[in-house]
Amino acid sequence: MEVTSKYRRYKKGDLSPTNTTVHVCNACRNICSSHHQSGETKAPCRGCCCFLCNICNSALEHGKSRENCLVGSVKKIGSKLFKLDNSNKNGNFLGWSSSPSPSIAFPSSFPRRYNKRAVLCGVSYSTRKFRLKGTINDTNNMRELLIKNFKFPNQCIRVLTEQEQNVDLIPTKHNILESLRWLVKDCEAGDSLVFYFSGHGLQQPDFKEDEIDGFDETLCPVDFIKEGMISDNEINSTIVWPLKKGVTLHAIVDACHSGTILDLLHVYNYQSGIWEDNKPPSRDPIRKHTSGGLAICLSACEDNQMAADSAVFGGKGMNGVLTYLFTKTIREYPRGITYRGLLAKMHEEIKKINRNRSFSYRILHRKIIAQDPLLSSSERFDVSTTIFTL
Known part of the structure; x- marks a missing residue:
């Protein structure tokens, strides 16, 4: 018998918190997340040229400014976030x-x-x-x-x-x-x-x-x-x-x-x-x-x-x-x-x-x-x- 949280990956064993952090783009105020070790991460955002905002919730609504875009660290959401991987770098899933x-x-x-x-x-x-x-x-x-x-x-x-x-x-x-x-x-x-x-x-x-x-x-x-x-x-x-x-x-x-x-x-x-x-x-x-x-x-x-x-x-x-x-x-x-x-x-x-x-x-x-x-x-x-x- 196993109960697996829908907020965790399904696999018996390691269910420890990930190091995924949610960020806010200071230029467009949109949200994104990334893996990092510590401190703040700086990157341009998608309407401002940032790969991080590829997982942003409203990428299509980003501001057009490409200047002074810093992604500041914001508190982690919930108790745990997904472990993200780069197994599909082109963003497709199962070929779709x-x-x-x-x-x-x-x-x-x-x-x-x-x-x-x-x-x-x-x-x-x-x-x-x-x-x-x-x-x-x-x-x-x-x-x-x-x-x-x-x-x-x-x-x-x-x-x-x-x-x-x-x-x-x-x-x-x-x-x-x-x-x-x-x-x-x-x-x-x-x-x-x-x-x-x-x-x-x-x-x-x-x-x-x-x-x-x-x-x-x-x-x-x-x-x-x-x-x-x-x-x-x-x-x-x-x-x-x-x-x-x-x-x-x-x-x-x-x-x-x-x-x-x-x-x-x-x-x-x-x-x-x-x-x-x-x-x-x-x-x-x-x-x-x-x-x-x-x-x-x-x-x-x-x-x-x-x-x-x-x-x-x-x-x-x-x-x-x-x-x-x-x-x-x-x-x-x-x-x-x-x-x-x-x-x-x-x-x-x-x-x-x-x-x-x-x-x-x-x-x-x-x-x-x-x-x-x-x-x-x-x-x-x-x-x-x-x-x-x-």
Whole structure:
């Protein structure tokens, strides 16, 4: 049995912190990271000529100034960062080009209109040291649940994994964002939309002052080292803003630091049983609401926690803890379960797993599941009486 943090590479043995440090370019204020021994690193940034910003989150938005660009050292993000390697110096992954492809080869409309649509992303990072082994199982599990339990048409589910033959369905940053635009395009009242992600998640400093804890949450596409991460602000503007009245979006995110990954205004405190405000502290108005629709997010853990892949559940291979417990609970309650009941079952299962492990095993291996599934929403609702449905 092994539990592997999605914030660490999958390999039994060395799980010590890396020497990867996050930096801010003084000229354009964008974020990048690099390996270094000590002290500050100086380099020009990408719009200012810097190789470091190849892994910056907003490389395409860099300033044009090429003068006086220094990259100053900033505090390390979270408790650990990925070990990066140079095994693919041209920035490609498994032979795919990281440059934007033409429009994705997937129907934007159908002979008849369906009111259910889903995007499922499972990122394994298979050529990297921080690869994950449970994400394909997670994605297959979610797809089966949507079809069998929630009657999603197969042709209305777009799956992005590294196993796809169509290069437009590889989970690159470009392809994921294109798929998210497809998900909400021309949405109408009565539509049920689902975004699912299994992979790595990170945090980065928030310079827009729209985060209570001072950090933006991010998702890592397969090419994030070259093209950058997908921030919670990007996700919010892409799939939350367009939601019209009568449209419901559910996001299920099995990644580290994913608590407020959709930047929704209300976070449910499971312990106290109340909704808490997640309003940005910035004085300038920052849009975080829908256009009348409802957005709900179920995250693997809180913003300051790390999610896990685990083999503790038995069966074949690894599974994300959130995905496994979520799908298991839904199948056990075919007549429906409330949002509160769903959270309660997942919390109980995690405590049960940790209790059943011997004290000596926990001391020697330090492999307990330390994550609290979190619910957030664009609107408050009664979680004790509202039945979970997609």
